[in-house]
Amino acid sequence: MSARAVIFDLDGTLLDTLEDLADAGNNVLAALGYPTHPMESYKQFVGDGVAMLVRRALPEDAQHDFDRALERMREEYATHWKVKTRPYPGIAEMLDALVAKGVPLSVLSNKPDKFCQLTMEHFFSRWPWAAVMGESEKYPRKPDPTGAKAIAEKLGIPPGDFLFLGDSPMDVKCALGAGMTPVGATWGFRERATLEAAGGKVFIDRPQELLRLI
Known part of the structure; x- marks a missing residue:
């Protein structure tokens, strides 16, 4: 080469960054009343930007809540990006x-x-x-x-x-x-x-x- x-x-x-992303994502899901995910699942959610992470983390029948979840994710990650x-x-x-x-x-x-x-x-x-x-x-x-x-x-x-x-x-x-x-x-x-x-x-x-x- x-x-x-x-x-x-x-x-x-x-x-x-996986733990901080997972913690932020799960905090958002819990606050909105949706099931959370094990940390390993976030390995498949990340990589394509925060919007796609949120879309993948939300249940299929909760995609109508995407905009609210995305806004909360940005706010949540702002306090979690350097914790772990x-x-x-x-x-x-x-x-x-x-x-x-x-x-x-x-x-x-x-x-x-x-x-x-x-x-x-x-x-x-x-x-x-x-x-x-x-x-x-x-x-x-x-x-x-x-x-x-x-x-x-x-x-x-x-x-x-x-x-x-x-x-x-x-x-x-x-x-x-x-x-x-x-x-x-x-x-x-x-x-x-x-x-x-x-x-x-x-x-x-x-x-x-x-x-x-x-």
Whole structure:
């Protein structure tokens, strides 16, 4: 590989955010009088933005309550985004090594941009980031490759020289659509088989293994 830069997904790749997302989601469901879900179920709810998380968490016969649930979820997560969330083991060491190599680092997430920026500032402010993008009106959510292409253009690096590390099929499809090499993070929220089905061929089991691909 001739990779010169890396784009990271955030939730399920750099950060284990599952417990905070599940707690916020279940608090909303309980407040509205709907059944809650075990934390493991949220692995299938996340990855496509907060609106899709809420839609998946609501019972089929409660979709009429979507707007109210979405508003409450945004309010609830605003108080839960850093309660239990932590970087995965080995992430800090991997970022240190990449920075030492002079590799530009970026983040492209389907997390709402406000929370994406807050989260990155709180957990990862000691590393230099060439670009940080969350879900916004400016760029469509992954798997649309527009955001990834915009990062490549901003950095002045051809898309083919990027690795895109993520844990979901959306990340794989986004990378392929942008002409980048997807790398599956097997420690994340989705199983390897789902990433393979999306077209993933390169996988790592620990963050430090990414260094071998640079």
